[in-house]
Each structure stands twice: as structure tokens, then as C-alpha cells.
Amino acid sequence: MPRKLLTGNGAAAWGARLAEADYVPAFPITPQTEIIETLAKWIGKKEMAARMVNMDSEHSMITAAGSAAATGVRVFTATSSQGLLYGLEMLYTVAGWRAPFVLVNVSRGLAAPITMEPDHNDILAARDCGFLQIHCATCQEVVDSVLMAYRMAEHTDVRLPVIVNLDGFYLSFTREPVDLPDADKVREFLPAFDPHETKFRAGEPVSQAVAVLGGGPYSYFRYETHLAALKSLDVYKEVEDDFADLFGRRHGVLESYRAEDAEIVFVMMGSFATKAKEAVDRLRDSGEAIGLVRPRLLRPFPAEDLRQILCGKKGVAVIDQNLSVGMGGILYSEISAALYGRKDAPPIITSFIGGLGGRDIKPEEFYEMITTTKLAIFNKMTPPPRLLYTAQELREIRKLQGIAHVEKEDKANVKAEETKP
Amino acid sequence: MYRIRFHGRGGQGMKTAGRILGSAFFLEGFEVQDSPRYGAERRGAPLTSAVRAGRSPIYERGIILKPDLIVVADDTLVPVPAAGVLQGVEDRTAIIIDSDINEPEWHQRLQINSVIHTLPAPKDLDRAEMPYVGSLCAGAAARLTGVISRATLEQAVLEELHEFKESVIEENIERALNGFDLLADYEGTVIENTDPTALNYQPPQWIDLPNESVNLAGPAVHGGATSVEVRTGLWRTMRPIIELDHCNKCTWVCGSFCPDSAISVDPDGFPEIDYDHCKGCLICAAQCPPHAISVIPERDSIEKEEA
Numbered sequence: 155m156p157r158k159l160l161t162g163n164g165a166a167a168w169g170a171r172l173a174e175a176d177y178v179p180a181f182p183i184t185p186q187t188e189i190i191e192t193l194a195k196w197i198g199k200k201e202m203a204a205r206m207v208n209m210d211s212e213h214s215m216i217t218a219a220g221s222a223a224a225t226g227v228r229v230f231t232a233t234s235s236q237g238l239l240y241g242l243e244m245l246y247t248v249a250g251w252r253a254p255f256v257l258v259n260v261s262r263g264l265a266a267p268i269t270m271e272p273d274h275n276d277i278l279a280a281r282d283c284g285f286l287q288i289h290c291a292t293c294q295e296v297v298d299s300v301l302m303a304y305r306m307a308e309h310t311d312v313r314l315p316v317i318v319n320l321d322g323f324y325l326s327f328t329r330e331p332v333d334l335p336d337a338d339k340v341r342e343f344l345p346a347f348d349p350h351e352t353k354f355r356a357g358e359p360v361s362q363a364v365a366v367l368g369g370g371p372y373s374y375f376r377y378e379t380h381l382a383a384l385k386s387l388d389v390y391k392e393v394e395d396d397f398a399d400l401f402g403r404r405h406g407v408l409e410s411y412r413a414e415d416a417e418i419v420f421v422m423m424g425s426f427a428t429k430a431k432e433a434v435d436r437l438r439d440s441g442e443a444i445g446l447v448r449p450r451l452l453r454p455f456p457a458e459d460l461r462q463i464l465c466g467k468k469g470v471a472v473i474d475q476n477l478s479v480g481m482g483g484i485l486y487s488e489i490s491a492a493l494y495g496r497k498d499a500p501p502i503i504t505s506f507i508g509g510l511g512g513r514d515i516k517p518e519e520f521y522e523m524i525t526t527t528k529l530a531i532f533n534k535m536t537p538p539p540r541l542l543y544t545a546q547e548l549r550e551i552r553k554l555q556g557i558a559h560v561e562k563e564d565k566a567n568v569k570a571e572e573t574k575p
Numbered sequence: 576m577y578r579i580r581f582h583g584r585g586g587q588g589m590k591t592a593g594r595i596l597g598s599a600f601f602l603e604g605f606e607v608q609d610s611p612r613y614g615a616e617r618r619g620a621p622l623t624s625a626v627r628a629g630r631s632p633i634y635e636r637g638i639i640l641k642p643d644l645i646v647v648a649d650d651t652l653v654p655v656p657a658a659g660v661l662q663g664v665e666d667r668t669a670i671i672i673d674s675d676i677n678e679p680e681w682h683q684r685l686q687i688n689s690v691i692h693t694l695p696a697p698k699d700l701d702r703a704e705m706p707y708v709g710s711l712c713a714g715a716a717a718r719l720t721g722v723i724s725r726a727t728l729e730q731a732v733l734e735e736l737h738e739f740k741e742s743v744i745e746e747n748i749e750r751a752l753n754g755f756d757l758l759a760d761y762e763g764t765v766i767e768n769t770d771p772t773a774l775n776y777q778p779p780q781w782i783d784l785p786n787e788s789v790n791l792a793g794p795a796v797h798g799g800a801t802s803v804e805v806r807t808g809l810w811r812t813m814r815p816i817i818e819l820d821h822c823n824k825c826t827w828v829c830g831s832f833c834p835d836s837a838i839s840v841d842p843d844g845f846p847e848i849d850y851d852h853c854k855g856c857l858i859c860a861a862q863c864p865p866h867a868i869s870v871i872p873e874r875d876s877i878e879k880e881e882a
Contacts, residue, residue, distance in 0.1 A: 159594075159601055159609070267794040270614055324636050328610035329597060425636060432634035436773040514637050518776045525778070545780040557805075559798035560791055 160332040162325030165293040166232060166258045166318070167192035168332075169300025171202050172340045173256070175230035178206040179218035184270060185322035186234040186260040193230075204230075212241035219255050220248025223315070224362060226349035228304065229255035234322065235262035235276045242279065248315060249284025249379065251363050252352070254307035255315050256300055257285070261424070262322040263511040271512020272321040274424060274476040278484050284379045286316040286386055287452040289423045291409070293330040295450075296320050298397065298405055301335065301344055305393040308347050312386040314379065323512060324425040339400050387454045407456035410463055412438060413445030418527050419464060420446045420520070421489055422473040426509050430473070433520030444524055449485075457492040464493060469502040469527045475509035482539045483507055502530045508542035515542060576629035577605075577767050578639045579716055581709075582660050583648035584812060586618040588709025591735060592648070593624030595713040595751065599723045599731035600628035608633045619810035619854055621658035629767070642668055644765045646716050648708045650674035651873070653685070655809055664689055669765050671715050671758075673708055692719075692758055710747040714754030721763025728755055803852075807835065811855030814876045819845055821867035829859040829868065 160168065166189045170178065178197075180190040196202040209215040212233050219231045233241065238259050248255075259277050263269040277287065286306060288299045296318065303316035320326060335343075354360065367375070390407060398404040411431050413419050420430045427448040437444040447463055449456060464470055470493075474483025481487070486505040493499040504527045508515045519542055530537050579596065583589035590611035597609030605628040613622040625639045641663045650672050652658040664670070666688040672681060673694045681691045694715055710732060717723040717731075732748045739747075817829070822845060829846050830838035837853040838846050848859075860868040 159598060159607060323610070323612065328608060328636070329594065330608050330633075331601065331606060428634040429636055433773070435634070436771065439770075440773040442773070516640070516779065517771055517773070519779045519781075521773045521776045522778050522781070540781065541784060542779075543782060543784060545782050548782060548784070555791065558796040558801055560795075 157331040157333045159329040160293055160297075160334075161188065161327055161329050162290070162293045162296050162320045163188035163260065163327070164192060164329075165296035165332055166260075166300060166320065167196075168334055169258075169297045169318075170204075170230035170256075171196060172297070172335060172337060173228060173230065173301055173304050173344060174202075174341075174346070175204050175256075176227040177219075177222045177229045178204055179209050179215045179222070179229070179231050180206055181209050181212050181215045181233065181237060183212075183234045183237040185262060185326040186232050186237070186258070188326070189232045189258060189260070212237040213244055216241040216244035216248060216257070219257065220244065220251055220253040220315070221354075223248070223253035223255040224251055224352075224354045226347065226353035228308075228347045230258075230300075231255070232258040232260070234260040235264055238276050239264065239279055242283070245280050245283040245285060247363075250375065252313040252379070252382070253315060254304075254313050254347075256303045256307060257315060257317050258296075258300065259317050259319045260322050260326045261319055269511040271323055272424075272475075273510045273512065274319075274474075274484075277317065277319045278476050278478075280317060281453065281484070284314060284383070286312075286314055286383060286454065288316065288318045289448075289450055289452055290318065290320045290325065291425050291427050291448060291450075293325060293328070293332050294403070295405060296325065297332060297334065298401070298403060299450075301340060302390075302393050302397055302405065304344055304347075305396075306386055306389055308349075309386070309389045310350060312382050312389050313352070314382055314386065319424070321425040333401075333403075335401055343396060343400050383454045387451070387456065390451065390454075405450060407449070407451045407459050408463075409446075409448040409450060411446040411448070413447050413463055415443060416445030417443040417467065418469045418471065418524055418531075419444070419467050420471050420473060420523070421449070421460075421464075421485065422446070422475070423449055423452065423485060424475060426473075426475060426515055429515055429517075430520060433517055436517065437521065437524060442524065455488060455492070460489065460492050461496055464489075464500060465496055465498040467500045469504065469531045470500045471504045471506060471523045471527045473506045473508050473515070473523070477507055477510060486539070501534065502527060502536055504530055504537060505539035506542060507539060513542070576627055576633065576635075576770075577644075577720060577765070578635075578642050579626040579628075579644045579646065579720075579765075580639045580642040581624045581626070581646045581648065581712060581716075582652055582658055583622065583708065583712075584618070584652065584810065585613065585620045585622055586706070586812070587648045588706045589622055589624045589648060589712075591706075592646070592709035592713040592716075593626050594735050595710065595728075595731050596626045596716050596723075597628070598734050599713075599717050599727050600626070600720075602727045602730055603723055605629060605722075606631060606633055608636070610637075612638060617810070617854070618856075619812050621652055621655060621810075623659070639663070641665065641768065641771075643768055644669045644671070644716060644719060646670075646712045647672045647674075648712050649812075650676065651809075661685065661687070667768075669719060671712065671719070673712060690761075690764065692761065694754060694757060707746060707750045710751040711754040714751035714756075715758050716754075716765075717751075718755045718758040718762055719765040721765075725752065725755055728752065806851045807854050808837075808849075808851045811850075811853060812873050813855045813857060813870050814850070814873050815848060815853065815855070815857055815860045815868050815870055816876075817846055817848060818867050818869055821865050822846065823865050823867070825864065828862050828864060832858050832862045834858065 261272040472486040611624040824844040837849040
């Protein structure tokens, strides 16, 4: 099939269509809505044989998705940001049911204050719930990953729901050339969902995860979920090979870009990582041995694959498009934990927080992150985490505070001085 | 890589203009990325779209900081700071403005050395005309690149608008080809920029954010009526005008329906429109029982004021 220009949202919808999803519970939220609008249009025109139901909230939507998946049909759904968090209770619940389906999340920064643009605190709030997570950097990856996600989710050794994540605006509304997989080949890659013995039927009543259990049994079920997630790393590699054989594209658990012979490596997730690739090319042009590693899977965490690439490097610069308030970058701690105490672990791992609420990361900022990391390697001293934020941006916020009639602190101090006897 | 930025207002078809140009590049064999950028605003608010086209996969994303070409569909956006029309303009950047003001006048106003092309804005501009501005702009931009043929441009419009009725498609094709033909003398004058270099880069002015009191750092708006400072009247493309001769001083219909509370009643009982904040939604005009509210294009009202 010839390549065509598709938005990330369009690619996600094509993923659901090619996977021949049976059921789509839906609730609108920007910047995801285009996905369900596209599916609604296809279903209305009978180009796609699925049932779509508009729910009253994301909480109900995820409940419906999990319940339907438990009956053995293939389910697709999508949300963003506040919507994902509104359904968070049910993310844990349906993962606990071991109900396999695919949820596309279009990342958008969380309120308050409100933004429309992306960062990863929404998807990272779902980090520990039991959903597996695939993070995309291009529109091509979005459609491919939805198909791969079903294979992973429905595998009898896994049976866990999967979130496929793409960034709002930078992928959701951005068109790129996409090679749409051929429908027949997709059927070969992803046959109809066979739920085996685990299926709900109205005529054969069974109960799922309803009992109140003590800590011992609870631990068993919770840890079994964890073991299934770990096992999914092996399953993913099978799926990756099958996908590459059929479609000629390989999407690994991580993307390694010019990293093999690099001395310093950027680590970051999502669509902003293609900006880092651009910076790597420019730094290579100027003689610097720099590379990029982009984890595609966050859950399961590809710790061993990361160690294989990162051990032996002089330094690693981790860019977090998220902020764990009171701690710092979430990816930074996960990368550090994967490397600590290992043979040839990089002596310096620097931490940068950037792209919050879609804030751009400029080329010179990537170059400066390398300069900072080189200095840290030379000084044998890890610098404090750095928020990518400039003097000009602070001037902008001062202007906004002026408009909002915010009382300046120095003014308050002056008043205090004046009232002194 | 070509880096082209479109500026217009919500409703003027800038997203579609970007897509038409993106599709045209793609049909000519380029790698393409096109993306609109907007917030929570409505029709009339400033928005941009970006088109990148090159011979190898494109890794850049988001807003274009150093455009080769800036296309402005609505010349009233140029003085609006939030629209950022001139952001990153250099001597090599070409500019297309849909405007009745001539090129020397624009050079005089903007004090820049860039080549400026004006497209004649239709005199009788009204709401129904607005969507076609995008096709005109896309056609003009395509010609300046010199790598898109007339037939390809037509094909790109067809592909982008195939879901619309035939008359709409035909009208758009005509406008796009019109834009393409208008700039025939300047074919190929917009050239791809070279890749930026990491050598001798200007370091970013990063700062350590100070820890400030919650009085300052809590996202609260102190004091009332701060929205007065945000002159949303700049979004207006059409202006409602109350003809007092016909107003029956009912004193509530237009003002009650106004979603922005931009209509008040004066001591004599006549309604008054606050043009600093009227966004031109025209609900007042639709609701007025004695049909006392007429509508004129904003461009005409500015001319009237200047006269």
C-alpha cells in the first residue's frame, strides 16, 4: 500500500480498524477526540464492523472496555490527560481482572493550571496500575504499536491491557507519511482474539475478582500480574520479530540512535525524542560522539536492554517530560535504578526536566545539555537537576502576574520595612 | 528542508492551507510534516500551521522558529503580538500577505529587508469568503517553492477537500490556482535552508527558578475584571453595529444573549457594544427582534474609522 499522510490520531484510528476491534466505548476529550470521531465515521459508513457506545465518563468507559474484553471481544478505546485520571480507579481494576484490550492515550499536561499541550504526567500516573505501556515517537509507530499491543495483551502468558501513548499536538494533530499495513497481512499477524476458557457469558455466570481477600491471597494475585508483565518482555520480542518479518519494520523495546559508539547518550521518551535525534545528527556533524536511547516500553521496563547499551558510556543525560513533584524526573530515577551498582555503569547521569505542558525544547538546549554533562564528567560531580527554563520565560510570567494583579513579594517586603518603628 | 509557517484566524482555513501545501509537497516526492497549532480559542483567534518538507525523514517538530516563508492570510494579525507573525524573520525569509496595502508600505511599517508579496484581498470580503483564503495562500506558497507543479497543486486541493461538495472543491481549486498564477514571476525564489549547526551555538539563558511565596507562585488571578486586559475584540472578523433608529430599547435581548457580556445599556436605555471585547459571534444580530443590528466586515469598519 502506498504511503499516505496521516495524523497521529488518524494512525491510532487506523490501528483500531486494522485490528478489527469489535467494541469501542468512547468519551470525548481534546486532543484525543479525532480518534473516536474517525472511528464513528467509519462505523457509520459500515466501513468498520464495530459497535461504538458513548459513555457518561472515562470511569464508565474503562469499566465497559474491561467488561467487554472479559467476554472475549476485541476492545479499543482512547482518552487523554484528565480523562485517563478520571478513570484511574478502573485502570487498576480492569488490569486486576486480566482483561486484555488496547487504550490509546494522547498525552496532555494535567490541570491545574490547564494546558492543551503534552507532557507525560498523565500516562505516568498510570505507571503502576498493571497496564503495559508503549510510547510512540512517530505516526507510523502509532498504527504499528496498536497492532503489536493487541498481540501482547491477548497472549495467554500476558493477558493484560496495554496503553499506547502518543503526544498531543506533536503527534495527535501532526501529519507524517505513514505506510499503512496491508489488511490481509494484519489478519495473519493478528488473528481474531481467542480468549480460550476465560470469557464471561450471561448464560454461564462466573464471578471475576469480587471477593475481599486477606493480604496473602491479595499478594498472590498482585504479584502474578507483575510476573505476567515481566513475561510480556519476552512475548514482545516474539511479536517484534513477527511484525518485522511481515511488514519490514522493526520497533524494538527501545530505539537506539547512533548510540553504540557514543560517549554520551540522551535518554528520553515520546515524540520530542525525534528532536533529540536531530540534535544528535548536528552534534555528530561537529565531531561529538553523541547518541540517543528512547525506551518504547515503559512497562514492562526494559532494564536489561538499557543496561546493555548504557553501561560503558561516560555519561547519560536523561530528559524527563514529566515532574514528580517533590522528587524530580521519573525516568531519571528509573534509569538510575537500572544502572546502579552494575559493571561499567556510567559514572555520571544528569537530569533535565523539559517540555512540561508542551514547552518546546530548542536545538541549543540539547547542545547545552551535552556541555553540562561533559563538565560533570570532567569534574566527577553530578550537577543538580536542571529545569529547561530561560530568563525570557520568567519575564513572560512576570508580565502575566502583572495582568493578574499578583502582589509582588518585594512590594510586600517594602511595606514591612515601612511599618518598622 | 523547506520550513513554511501560515498565520491566520480560526475559520480562515489555515490548517487546511498547511495540509494542501503538505500534500502537494508529498505528491512531488518529498518527506512531509504538517501541523496546526492552536489553543482553546474559537473562530477568529490567531492560529498558525507549520509545513516542513525535505528529502530525508524529518526529525524537527512543533513550531517553526526560522521560517523560509511566512504566509499571512489576514493582515490585521501583523500588529497582534500574540500572533507572532514576524517571529524568527530574517532577510532571507519571504513573506506573503493577503492585503490591500502595497509592498512598499509594508516595508515601511515593518522595517524589515525580507521580500514581501501581497495578494489582493477581495474587497467584498465576508464570512462566506473566509475559507477560500487558505487555498489562495497555499497556491501562492506552492509557486514560490518552485518544486510544485500546477497539476500537483490541483490534485492536492482535491485530496484535502474530497469530502466537500463539488462546487466548494471547484471554488477552492480556482482560488489555489489563482494564488499560484499571481506569483509566477517569483517561482523558485523561496529556497530550502541548510541544516543548523551545533558549532558555536548560542547557549540558552537558563535560570534557576527562585522559590517564591504562594502569594506569587499560586496560579490565582487577584482582583476582579482582569479579563478586561485581554482584548478579545481582536478576534473579530465581522462587526455587529446597532442602528439606534431601529432599536426599540427592549434593553435585554441582545445583551442577555451576548456570551461575552460585551453589551451594556446606557442611561437612555440604548444598548452599547464594547468592541474591545466583542468577538463578533453575531448572536446579538441573530436575536434582535426588530432587526436593528447590522453586520459589516471588520476590514470595512477599520477603513470607515480611518476615514
